Amino acid sequence: MPESTLYPHVSVDCVIFGFTGEKLNILLISRSGINEEECYNDMKLPGSVIYENEDLDDAAYRVLHELTGIKNIYLQQFHSFGSPERTKNPQDIVWLENAIHMKIGRIVTIGYVALIKIGQKLQNFSDKYEAHWCDINNIGQLAFDHNIIVEKALDYVRLKLEDDPIGLYELLPKRFTEAELRNLHEIIFGTKVDIRNFHKKFLSLHYVVPLDEKQENVAHRAARYYRFDKIIYNQIHR
Amino acid sequence: MPESTLYPHVSVDCVIFGFTGEKLNILLISRSGINEEECYNDMKLPGSVIYENEDLDDAAYRVLHELTGIKNIYLQQFHSFGSPERTKNPQDIVWLENAIHMKIGRIVTIGYVALIKIGQKLQNFSDKYEAHWCDINNIGQLAFDHNIIVEKALDYVRLKLEDDPIGLYELLPKRFTEAELRNLHEIIFGTKVDIRNFHKKFLSLHYVVPLDEKQENVAHRAARYYRFDKIIYNQIHR
Numbered sequence: 001m002p003e004s005t006l007y008p009h010v011s012v013d014c015v016i017f018g019f020t021g022e023k024l025n026i027l028l029i030s031r032s033g034i035n036e037e038e039c040y041n042d043m044k045l046p047g048s049v050i051y052e053n054e055d056l057d058d059a060a061y062r063v064l065h066e067l068t069g070i071k072n073i074y075l076q077q078f079h080s081f082g083s084p085e086r087t088k089n090p091q092d093i094v095w096l097e098n099a100i101h102m103k104i105g106r107i108v109t110i111g112y113v114a115l116i117k118i119g120q121k122l123q124n125f126s127d128k129y130e131a132h133w134c135d136i137n138n139i140g141q142l143a144f145d146h147n148i149i150v151e152k153a154l155d156y157v158r159l160k161l162e163d164d165p166i167g168l169y170e171l172l173p174k175r176f177t178e179a180e181l182r183n184l185h186e187i188i189f190g191t192k193v194d195i196r197n198f199h200k201k202f203l204s205l206h207y208v209v210p211l212d213e214k215q216e217n218v219a220h221r222a223a224r225y226y227r228f229d230k231i232i233y234n235q236i237h238r
Numbered sequence: 239m240p241e242s243t244l245y246p247h248v249s250v251d252c253v254i255f256g257f258t259g260e261k262l263n264i265l266l267i268s269r270s271g272i273n274e275e276e277c278y279n280d281m282k283l284p285g286s287v288i289y290e291n292e293d294l295d296d297a298a299y300r301v302l303h304e305l306t307g308i309k310n311i312y313l314q315q316f317h318s319f320g321s322p323e324r325t326k327n328p329q330d331i332v333w334l335e336n337a338i339h340m341k342i343g344r345i346v347t348i349g350y351v352a353l354i355k356i357g358q359k360l361q362n363f364s365d366k367y368e369a370h371w372c373d374i375n376n377i378g379q380l381a382f383d384h385n386i387i388v389e390k391a392l393d394y395v396r397l398k399l400e401d402d403p404i405g406l407y408e409l410l411p412k413r414f415t416e417a418e419l420r421n422l423h424e425i426i427f428g429t430k431v432d433i434r435n436f437h438k439k440f441l442s443l444h445y446v447v448p449l450d451e452k453q454e455n456v457a458h459r460a461a462r463y464y465r466f467d468k469i470i471y472n473q474i475h476r
Contacts, residue, residue, distance in 0.1 A: 008248045008288065010320065010346045050246065056320035056346070080318045080348050082248065082294035108248045108294070108346070110318050163401070 008082070009102075011109040012059045013047035013146065014075075015153035016068075018118035019171040021180050023135045024187045025118065026150065027067070030130035031143055033098070035091040044143035045150070046129070047109065049100050060112040067129055074115045074170045078156040079149075082108040086145045095143070109144075113153050115170035136187075161188055164237065169228035175211055177223040178202050207233035246320070247338075247345045250297045251285035251384065252313075253391035254306075256356035257409040259418050261373045262425045263356065264388065265305070268368040269381060271336070273329040282381035283388070284367070285347065287338050298350040305367055312353045312408045316394040317387075320346035324383045333381070347382075351391050353408035374425075399426055402475065407466035413449055415461040416440050445471035 016027040028043040046067050050059040056077065064073050084106050087093055096104050118133065125131040139150065161167045168184055182198050202208065207229045215222040254265040266281040284305050288297040294315065302311050322344050325331055334342050356371065363369040377388065399405045406422055420436050440446065445467045452460040 010246045010248060050320065050346075052343075053322045055322065056318060077317065079315065080294060082288065082348070084291045084293065105290075108288075108348075110320070110346075159401075163397075 009049055009100075009104055009107045011047050011049045011107055012056060012063060012112055013045040013081075013109045013149055014060055014063050014112045014114055015045060015150055016064070016114040016116060017136075017153075017157065017171060018116055018133060019180075019184055019187075020118060020133075021173070021176075022183060023137075024171075024184075025133040026136055026139065028132055028134050028139065028142070030132065031095060033091070033095050035094055040091065042141065042143055043132070043134070043139065045146045046131070049107075056110050060110075060114075064114055067125060067131060068116070070116065074167065076113050076156075076160070077110060078113050079111045079152050080108060081111060081145060081149060082106075083145065089144070092144050109149075111149050111153060113156060115157075115167050117171065117173055119173045158188060158190075166230075166233060166237070169230075169233075172228070175213065175225040175227055177215065177225060179223060181208075181226075207236065247287055247340075247342055249285050249287045249345055249347045250294060250301060250350055251283040251319075251347045251387055252298055252301050252350045252352055253283060253388055254302070254352040254354060255374075255391075255395065255409060256354055256371060257418075257422055257425075258356060258371075259411070259414075260421060261375075262409075262422075263371040264374055264377065266370055266372050266377065266380070268370065269333060271329070271333050273332055278329065280379065280381055281370070281372070281377065283384045284369070287345075294348050298348075298352075302352055305363060305369060306354070308354065312405065314351050314394075314398070315348060316351050317349045317390050318346060319349060319383060319387060320344075321383065327382070330382050347387075349387050349391060351394060353395075353405050355409065355411055357411045396426060396428075404468075404471060404475070407468075407471075410466070413451065413463040413465055415453065415463060417461060419446075419464075445474065 018025045018027065027046060029046050030041065031044050032039065032041040046063050048059060048063050050056065054062070060075055060077070064075065065071055086109070087096070087104070087106055093104060096107070136154070139147070141147065142150070157167065168181065168188070171184060172180060178199065181202065182193055182195070185198070186193050208226050209229050211225045211227055213225045215225070256263045256265065265284060267284050268279065269282050270277065270279040284301050286297060286301050288294065298313055298315070302313065303309055324347070325334070325342070325344055331342060334345070374392070377385070379385065380388070395405065406419065406426070409422060410418060416437070419440065420431055420433070423436070424431050446464050447467050449463045449465055451463045453463070454460065
């Protein structure tokens with residue numbers, strides 16, 4: 001291993017949100033190792049130390065692409081995290097030094113948010129990672145300060161989508177029902193929505209276009225599918 | 239000098255906005271040196287490499303405090319900049335290596351925005367720095383990628399103040415006139431404001447409280463002073 005230095009390393013970490021139709025998930029990576037002769041197995045955000053001559057956005061896109069195979073993803077830098085306390089758990093340091101084959105003093109990480117459609121072939125991840133979609137309400141204790149990063153990412157997404165709801169349609173499948181959009185609203189903004197008021201608002205969204213297709217093989221009454229029209233949306237919002 | 243490494247260094251840079259009543263200024267530091275036997279003199283943002291065991295926010299507060307002597311300042315992290323191109327100018331590398339007595343490969347910087355009242359004893363800066371208030375429209379070519387950082391900071395402030403105008407009152411003096419608030423609006427949002435419409439809106443701002451004081455020694459009709467009431471503001475906005 002190269003000699004230890006006091007200089008901080010720099011990484012990117014990606015909080016990748018996906019929506020199942022019922023729950024908001026994030027994509028996490030299984031991590032296992034041995035610390036003080038005890039085996040452990042926990043989860044972390046997908047991330048990487050930045051490469052020499054690599055810009056921050058490029059590093060985040062690289063992580064996403066390596067993991068998902070997808071290139072065209074909604075991705076935003078949202079906050080950087082640099083507390084020396086980030087690496088206070090010796091288990092994290094040991095894991096990191098094994099992963100990047102370098103001695104690490106501390107590591108500053110640049111946080112990115114991605115919004116993607118879970119459906120889109122996104123159940124087959126690169127063999128390089130053991131990746132899982134996890135319900136945002138049930139992620140347990142993550143490595144490093146990744147719980148703090150997820151909290152802050154969620155705050156960012158809420159503010160961002162209040163201002164410009166286009167991100168909601170990055171999360172929804174290409175064709176979606178009114179109930180799915182309503183669920184997503186309730187989860188993102190953390191408030192119960194009145195069904196009738198929501199329906200009125202839904203009908204007034206000119207960029208949500210009804211399709212000539214309905215749900216199939218459902219126990220309840222089959223709901224109509226809609227699609228998001230980006231051109232109409234941009235005419236209204238830009 | 240310690241040996242060169244390929245690991246990036248991490249710094250903070252502060253875009254400190256102040257308002258003269260007529261113009262939006264930022265606080266810049268004079269930098270001079272010799273590059274290829276030519277003397278140069280230019281300007282940069284106040285900033286610093288982060289210290290060992292120092293969190294990012296702490297580093298930004300330290301820079302502000304060292305420079306201005308003020309501790310209680312509106313300060314927000316807004317974006318990080320890590321392009322390898324940031325340090326493509328050899329003059330910047332030479333200056334930086336002299337300043338921090340280390341060999342530098344590249345440097346990732348975390349950008350902060352501060353909003354302060356210029357009046358507030360803020361003409362006497364620490365002797366350690368040669369600091370100047372400069373009109374945002376006339377800053378010329380700054381060191382490193384600092385012009386890009388300033389642009390991005392201004393975009394951030396615009397969006398932030400559209401959402402929550404409290405920052406406008408961080409920039410205004412403790413007592414201010416309607417014309418000063420209107421000027422600031424025009425500069426921040428980059429649009430000409432209709433005086434009569436603005437006046438109506440101004441009168442409806444319950445948190446802008448008239449004082450029993452008027453301008454003195456002015457050529458035109460003396461305007462009334464107002465103050466910002468944070469308690470009323472918080473009742474409305476939180």
